Ligand SMILES: Nc1ncnc2c1ncn2[C@@H]1O[C@H](COP(=O)(O)OP(=O)(O)OP(=O)(O)O)[C@@H](O)[C@H]1O
């Protein structure tokens with residue numbers, strides 16, 4: 715998707731969002747029992763403000779790709795660019811590129827001895843923001859993710875869904891240009907997950923951030939995405955990229971529309987072809 719066709723340039727951050735270009739990325743993990751070829755020849759452009767879902771069987775390399783995009787893991791070959799700037803140069807990462815990225819994983823990973831607001835404001839503290847500014851921004855973000863009233867609670871006092879919301883708020887604290895999410899709702903019950911999907915859609919619309927979202931759930935992938943990327947294992951390659959043209963904002967009812975069902979069925983067929 716090109717910059718011109720990127721969806722919803724509605725938010726304040728839309729102008730800051732950047733596109734990502736992955737070219738010829740390979741990842742080989744050396745292990746005691748030999749090499750594991752986790753990714754091979756990955757080429758992917760994610761448009762500015764675009765929402766891309768990554769799906770595929772367990773072990774196909776979704777987390778590996780997301781970790782490379784997050785700056786946590788160097789690719790064995792190939793390049794990653796964010797906003798036209800190389801993210802890795804000769805195996806070394808450019809920290810300035812990754813400073814603008816927000817990360818959310820399956821586990822919320824909140825600090826138990828900090829309150830919700832303190833956890834959410836932590837990235838700002840690391841960037842030198844003062845106490846009052848951090849508090850103000852944390853309260854704003856708690857409202858964005860539906861945690862108003864729980865700012866001064868501790869993580870142990872929250873449900874799993876609320877902890878994930880806090881993790882998302884923390885990821886948004888520094889106005890990320892790119893949001894990278896690895897099965898953020900994988901541990902939640904179905905009802906909470908549906909609600910979180912609606913909220914994430916809203917957060918994406920307001921923030922304007924570019925999102926790469928990993929999930930095992932094909933309906934979840936389709937509901938959220940502008941395009942769904944299907945990876946195939948051993949080694950992980952892109953098997954297909956399916957555009958989702960359903961208008962936004964999408965309500966829960968979109969899942970009963972024929973077009974939604976057709977896209978889900980197409981992705982399931984692609985997955986079954988691997989067997
Ligand atoms: N640190 C590591 N060392 C060696 N091999 C690894 C490492 N991390 C992942 N792998 C291997 O790389 C391949 C891809 O793993 P990855 O975690 O990226 O898959 P995934 O698609 O995220 O799977 P899941 O859906 O189960 O989370 C697998 O074969 C895995 O065993």
Ligand SMILES: [Mg+2]
Nearest residue numbers: 776777778896
């Ligand atoms: Mg994974």
